[in-house]
Amino acid sequence: MGEQRQPLFDDFGRTDATPSTHQESTFEFLNRIAGAYWEHPRALMQKWLDRIPSEPEHNDLRQRFRSRDDEQFRSAFLELYLHESLVRAGYTVTIHPEVHGTRRRPDFLAERDDLGFFVEAIAPGSTPAEKAAAQRRAALFDTVNRLGDPNFMLWLDELEEGASPPASARLRKDLRRWLAELNPDVPWDADAAPMRRWEHDGWAVTFRAVPKKPEARGTTRNDRAIGIYGHTGVDFIDGAPAIKKALATKHHEYGNLGAPFIIAVGTYIHDRDRWHSGNAMYGHVAVQIGEAPDGSMVTREIRQPDGYFGTPPEWTNRNVSGVLLVNQLMPYHVQRAETILWRHPNPVHQLPEAVGLPGDTLSLAGSTLVEISAPTRADQFFGLPDPWPPGEAWPDDE
Structure with missing residues (x-):
């Protein structure tokens, strides 16, 4: 062998x-x-x-x-x-x-x-440009997730990507300073949550601060700061x-x-x-509308010729x-x-x-x-x- x-x-x-x-x-x-x-x-x-x-x-x-x-x-x-x-x-x-x-x-x-x-x-794979963009996003996510704040997790609300990796040290320092100024015991509402927009070198990122429950405060080994990835939309x-x-x-x-x-x-x-x-194999499903002999409208489900x-x-x-x-x-x-x-x-x-x-x-x-x-x-x-x-x-x- x-x-x-x-x-x-x-x-x-x-x-x-x-x-x-x-x-x-x-x-x-x-x-x-x-x-x-x-x-x-x-x-x-x-x-x-x-x-x-x-x-x-x-x-x-x-x-x-x-x-x-x-x-x-x-x-x-x-x-x-x-x-x-x-x-x-x-x-x-x-x-x-x-x-x-x-x-x-x-x-x-x-x-x-x-x-x-x-x-x-x-x-199926990604293009080189798509891979590079994904790596830059990953660097930003990991940077934020290492914050280790004892009182808040973050809602990533909006994301505009830069063409180069984000300035990790600058971003962490800015977010830590912002979160240190917030009171986790203030009543929280999603629409009125404290927000921070960070912009640098083509990046524009908006975060909302979400207070942890009192019993969950502190830091643990597996803590990740981002609790909600809401930047992709629907x-x-x-x-x-x-x-x-x-x-x-x-x-x-x-x-x-x-x-x-x-x-x-x-x-x-x-x-x-x-x-x-x-849909991929046999074509997208569509509804065909026609008229019956008695003049009434009838519908039937068909597959389009794109399978x-x-x-x-x-x-x-x-x-x-x-x-x-x-x-x-x-x-x-x-x-x-x-x-x-x-x-x-x-x-x-x-x-x-x-x-x-x-x-x-x-x-x-x-x-x-x-x-x-x-x-x-x-x-x-x-x-x-x-x-x-x-x-x-x-x-x-x-």
């Missing part, structure tokens, strides 16, 4: 049990967080990584996990999750198989009995465009593979009612047999990831009736969505105890 593999996580005595900061990457957090609870996701990742037979593939995943880039981490964990799922479903898995007629290689070829299909994984969220954009980067890479083809997309959409996914799979009879992307959406996948609650296989209504190559992956299956019969629930709960599929991880993530210090 060659030289001994390096472990995924470092081997040292962990003592830091504080929550993650905004600037801390997922790997950095998991690598240093102390507590029995956190040993379980670390052990799970190591166990799954050990199942990767190829040294180059193992080393590639390990390097991506250990990067400070959360998008690399999520992409690597999606691939590891898919590999583990296919192995547990009884498939023989080939990583990056050769495909006739192209130099490109899908992530996996899964074979079981006389059936086989290809899988390609993608975790907006209508539609995840369908992001899903379709991610799919568009993959479906033309391989053409007809001569076998069923699944594209797996890792998403982090907070809405779990499947509205986004249904990834198209609409009958003009189905599109027929080389993609199905799309596996894996939403909110993280190592410390892997069993809670929402996994759905969306079948193409008329693919070139039909997937087997029972693919065997964790999660539900949805297909379109006429204009009706047909759902087949997962035969096994995800924790049982992966052999995890219930609850998992066992124990408490943040046990009381007392």
Whole structure:
């Protein structure tokens, strides 16, 4: 097997049990967080990584996990999750198989009995400019969260971002001086709360002071000054465009593979009612208004022709047999990831009736969505105890 593999996580005595900061990457957090609870996701990742037979593939995943880039981490964990799922479903898995007629290689070829299909994984990412802006915001959030004021927490009300990192020392000093002048026992009202607007070098941030309850005053190890992140406002969220954009980067890479083809997309959409996914796959739902023979107005629900799979009879992307959406996948609650296989209504190559992956299956019969629930709960599929991880993530210090 060659030289001994390096472990995924470092081997040292962990003592830091504080929550993650905004600037801390997922790997950095998991690598240093102390507590029995956190040993379980670390052990799970190591166990799954050990199942990767190829040294180059193992080393590639390990390097991506250990990067400070959360998008690399999520992409690597999606691939590891898919590999583990296919192995547990009884498939023989080939990583990056050769495909006739192209130099490109899908992530996996899964074979079981006389059936086989290809899988390609993608975790949509951010542009470099978006990443840089997120890092600047993270620096500001962490700066404020380290205030350690015994009497107040803060409501972040408005935020205009600067083009360079915020002046951390100046910001903390200004906020501490302001909070020291306030009386936490004065009756508090959200509309009349004490406010502070801080402006410097392109940044403009407005805070409201929220007094802590008398019994909660003082400072503790895990105190964070920002109690409410209210700067983003209220907006209508539609995840369908992001899903379709991610799919568009993959479906033309391989053409007809001569076998069923699944594209797996890792998403982090907070809405779990499947509205986004249904719109992305089969088109946004609309209401059509018409006139009945008796002159009355009638309405019916239709889907617009903007779905990834198209609409009958003009189905599109027929080389993609199905799309596996894996939403909110993280190592410390892997069993809670929402996994759905969306079948193409008329693919070139039909997937087997029972693919065997964790999660539900949805297909379109006429204009009706047909759902087949997962035969096994995800924790049982992966052999995890219930609850998992066992124990408490943040046990009381007392």
